[in-house]
Amino acid sequence: MDPAFFEKEVQSSEIDAILEELNLESTVVNNGSEGDEELNKLESSYEAKRLKLRKELNDAMKKLEQNSKAASERIYAVLRSQMRVRPIDEQDFQRAADAIRRRHESAQFEIKQYVANCLLVHRRNIEQARKKRKNFDKDTTSILQAYFDKHLDHPYPSEEHKQMLAQQCGITVQQVNNWFGNQRIRRRKQIEDSRLQHEQNSEMYCQDGSNLEQLIQPSGIIEMPLEDGSQQKLFIIHPQPNQIYYQAFDGDMYMPGPSNSEIHQIYGANEDFQQ
DNA sequence: GCCCATGATTCACG
């Protein structure tokens, strides 16, 4: 598991919601003997950690309570003793009480934040184990797709870019790796399958009559949305490192695809990462 | 319930 995934601090607004889980009787959802060993073990270990954290939180709060009480008693004693040498009014007591209350509250917050953080980490583990696989949501895939399509000539994001993508998508770097790995292979396969299909209806020539075999291997394939809602496959051709053009396949003939600028109107709108 | 897309896992390679 990617540690960075857990590193972000718990938002203060979430803390109480997270801590509520500590008050539950039990979080074990497994209804008895069913389920796999691995999950049961995880669940009981999570339950143990949860109970431990609950006790820790309780103890810390009690201790803090006592400390604050003792502190305010000390302050009051000091103030009372000073009354003999200087005038001390109700406001002085009030200020002292406020100061102690503020310290008390900030300490309380820190404890809660710490416990909530611990709990969250453990909860993520158990959640991960419970639901085995979940498809990424639409936003996530479109972000990844956009990056991939923009770097078709070299769809290998750097470590930095992987982290940015992960953060942007709300997934782990490992998941970004998986996605790009799968994507590279499956796109290549897609291209290969398309070529094979085309080769099957043997006589295929470009507009100028030249044979397919002379064509440069496409380095990528994208699906361009058409006005009628359907999608058209476009092959990406890199004749030279800095050159790019697109080829569409229409019936049994390769046609020049849309120009690069047209493509960019469709795909290029989203901001790019700096290379 | 089937089927394919898709995320994850595993292993080999350089």
Place this chain on the structure above:
DNA sequence: CGTGAATCATGGGC
């Protein structure tokens, strides 16, 4: 170590 390739396992649409 990062990647490619094969494979597994699940999700989700029909």
